[in-house]
Amino acid sequence: xxxxxxxxxxxxxxxxxxxxxxxxxxxxxxxxxxxxxxxxxxxxxxxxxxxxxxxxxxxxxxxxxxxxxxxxxxxxxxxxxxxxxxxxxxxxxxxxxxxxxxxxxxxxxxxxxxxxxxxxxxxxxxxxxxxxxxxxxxxxxxxxxxxxxxxxxxxxxxxxxxxxxxxxxxxxxxxxxxxxxxxxxxxxxxxxxxxxxxxxxxxxxxxxxxxxxxxxxxxxxxxxxxxxxxxxxxxxxxxxxxxxxxxxxxxxxxxxxxxxxxxxxxxxxxxxxxx
Amino acid sequence: xxxxxxxxxxxxxxxxxxxxxxxxxxxxxxxxxxxxxxxxxxxxxxxxxxxxxxxxxxxxxxxxxxxxxxxxxxxxxxxxxxxxxxxxxxxxxxxxxxxxxxxxxxxxxxxxxxxxxxxxxxxxxxxxxxxxxxxxxxxxxxxxxxxxxxxxxxxxxxxxxxxxxxxxxxxxxxxxxxxxxxxxxxxxxxxxxxxxxxxxxxxxxxxxxxxxxxxxxxxxxxxxxxxxxxxxxxxxxxxxxxxxxxxxxxxxxxxxxxxxxxxxxxxxxxxxxxx
DNA sequence: ATAGTTTGTATACGATGTTCACTATGCTGA
DNA sequence: TCAGCATAGTGAACATCGTATACAAACTAT
Numbered sequence: 110x111x112x113x114x115x116x117x118x119x120x121x122x123x124x125x126x127x128x129x130x131x132x133x134x135x136x137x138x139x140x141x142x143x144x145x146x147x148x149x150x151x152x153x154x155x156x157x158x159x160x161x162x163x164x165x166x167x168x169x170x171x172x173x174x175x176x177x178x179x180x181x182x183x184x185x186x187x188x189x190x191x192x193x194x195x196x197x198x199x200x201x202x203x204x205x206x207x208x209x210x211x212x213x214x215x216x217x218x219x220x221x222x223x224x225x226x227x228x229x230x231x232x233x234x235x236x237x238x239x240x241x242x243x244x245x246x247x248x249x250x251x252x253x254x255x256x257x258x259x260x261x262x263x264x265x266x267x268x269x270x271x272x273x274x275x276x277x278x279x280x281x282x283x284x285x286x287x288x289x290x291x292x293x294x295x296x297x298x299x300x301x302x303x304x305x306x307x308x309x310x311x312x313x314x315x316x317x318x319x320x321x322x323x324x325x326x327x328x329x330x331x332x333x334x335x336x337x338x339x340x341x342x343x344x345x346x347x348x349x350x351x352x353x354x355x356x357x358x359x360x361x362x363x364x365x366x367x368x369x370x371x372x373x374x375x376x377x378x379x380x381x382x383x384x
Numbered sequence: 385x386x387x388x389x390x391x392x393x394x395x396x397x398x399x400x401x402x403x404x405x406x407x408x409x410x411x412x413x414x415x416x417x418x419x420x421x422x423x424x425x426x427x428x429x430x431x432x433x434x435x436x437x438x439x440x441x442x443x444x445x446x447x448x449x450x451x452x453x454x455x456x457x458x459x460x461x462x463x464x465x466x467x468x469x470x471x472x473x474x475x476x477x478x479x480x481x482x483x484x485x486x487x488x489x490x491x492x493x494x495x496x497x498x499x500x501x502x503x504x505x506x507x508x509x510x511x512x513x514x515x516x517x518x519x520x521x522x523x524x525x526x527x528x529x530x531x532x533x534x535x536x537x538x539x540x541x542x543x544x545x546x547x548x549x550x551x552x553x554x555x556x557x558x559x560x561x562x563x564x565x566x567x568x569x570x571x572x573x574x575x576x577x578x579x580x581x582x583x584x585x586x587x588x589x590x591x592x593x594x595x596x597x598x599x600x601x602x603x604x605x606x607x608x609x610x611x612x613x614x615x616x617x618x619x620x621x622x623x624x625x626x627x628x629x630x631x632x633x634x635x636x637x638x639x640x641x642x643x644x645x646x647x648x649x650x651x652x653x654x655x656x657x658x659x
Numbered sequence: 660a661t662a663g664t665t666t667g668t669a670t671a672c673g674a675t676g677t678t679c680a681c682t683a684t685g686c687t688g689a
Numbered sequence: 690t691c692a693g694c695a696t697a698g699t700g701a702a703c704a705t706c707g708t709a710t711a712c713a714a715a716c717t718a719t
Contacts, residue, residue: 183697355602417666462707
């Protein structure tokens with residue numbers, strides 16, 4: 110959603126004497142600029158949703174905002190950078206949805222939290238197919254868009270390093286693991302090369318999850334990403350009019366692999382639509 | 385590779401008196417035209433591989449072929465149609481690779497055939513990431529490119545109707561099933577809505593596979609597509625430098641779900657490169 | 660040889676991303 | 690208070706894109 114904060118109120122109280130302070134130094138100009146940046150991404154998104162990715166044009170965005178194309182260069186170095194900024198914004202929104210879904214289930218039910226998060230991922234992707242395709246179903250595009258205004262740069266750096274998109278679920282997985290570690294193969298039957306790479310990841314990621322859990326996490330992430338992507342792209346249309354029951358079946362299988370557990374049915378009936 | 389058939393020889397023997405006959409009526413002009421069409425897709429592909437999808441421009445293609453952009457309109461109605469033709473060509477190549485891989489394993493080893501096919505899918509996608517993204521990791525794009533010269537229109541219509549991309553594996557799955565049906569849940573524990581849709585698919589697809597096998601097929605297809613797509617898109621880079629062992633681990637899990645079986649190690653060491 | 664189809668070019672139009680020179684506007688510090 | 694300046698915006702221009710049209714060359718068939 111990201112409602113326009115319409116220039117906010119002018120009553121800024123915070124000491125403006127220290128413009129280098131990263132906390133609350135927003136001068137009037139800076140606030141106006143932030144608002145414009147927000148309007149740009151909002152406009153770009155509406156254009157994307159209403160007319161598709163190829164309509165996401167500098168001139169079209171500017172037209173909708175009542176200005177000319179070169180003006181946008183005051184805010185982004187290029188068309189590409191603008192789109193990267195939009196993607197950044199979408200990623201933040203998606204992460205927010207995932208965390209909200211996760212936290213909507215009691216901490217005493219870690220599997221329920223995981224299932225809710227997976228369902229939220231699918232729901233967001235289906236509700237925003239064009240955003241999903243633009244942002245996450247495209248060669249990784251690098252972790253940080255290089256240019257992009259300070260806005261929400263580090264955002265949710267819950268996990269160390271710049272893990273790409275897949276890292277989102279890692280944090281959630283770790284959180285669940287810390288509350289209630291589930292039974293997991295100890296990794297002794299894993300391929301040597303697989304154990305090697307998982308060990309490396311284990312170190313790089315802070316060492317919270319043991320190898321076997323990392324393997325389970327990655328297997329689940331791959332499965333989830335695939336199920337959502339294939340459905341959003343319509344590659345399942347020949348088989349299903351609504352792939353939800355297939356998705357739920359996959360969730361159950363994932364749960365079984367994670368330690369013989371059956372996820373509760375989703376709370377909201379069928380296809381609730383989140384922002 | 386699709387070598388240019390450089391206008392072939394002029395010695396055409398087949399009776400040219402019946403130009404409506406779909407068999408061998410290629411007049412001299414028609415052959416030259418076919419050759420040009422082939423050169424167009426070959427040129428387009430080289431451009432795609434060398435400079436990326438956004439360089440896939442009518443003018444660039446024409447330039448490489450030594451002619452001007454409007455000339456291409458003699459062969460395709462639009463830029464979009466040309467790209468669709470390329471995708472069609474790539475799909476045919478991929479299917480060919482899959483079938484070749486499948487047939488490289490003895491019919492007495494259906495699981496081996498399945499595993500070989502899955503590996504071939506991954507191998508092709510990794511060897512041709514840009515082609516893969518353009519053709520198959522994009523909203524379904526419709527089954528037939530509308531325009532596209534007769535070329536390879538029906539191609540491998542092994543399975544009825546125009547199943548989208550995922551239908552490719554269905555044929556292979558059916559072929560394996562007919563040779564050696566594997567144990568599969570009878571579907572009695574499936575969700576009612578899931579059974580309903582699977583029954584519909586069962587009918588639409590010719591009724592070869594029982595519901596439970598269809599479910600196993602779809603679950604496997606989703607998993608395979610996801611594993612390949614996520615790897616090609618680089619969304620696994622934060623975890624693996626080479627995701628092959630993870631892929632093999634997934635294959636084993638798939639095999640287990642299909643009836644307690646362990647696939648043999650891949651024949652060619654590591655990363656053989658096809659076509 | 661003549662007529663007709665096919666293939667290609669030249670030119671042009673509108674739209675795109677991007678650059679550059681220029682102009683308002685509002686903030687800042689003497 | 691007012692000069693100075695950074696900022697946000699415009700307008701015109703350039704190269705490139707997909708596409709349409711009108712015309713010329715080449716091939717085929719009679």
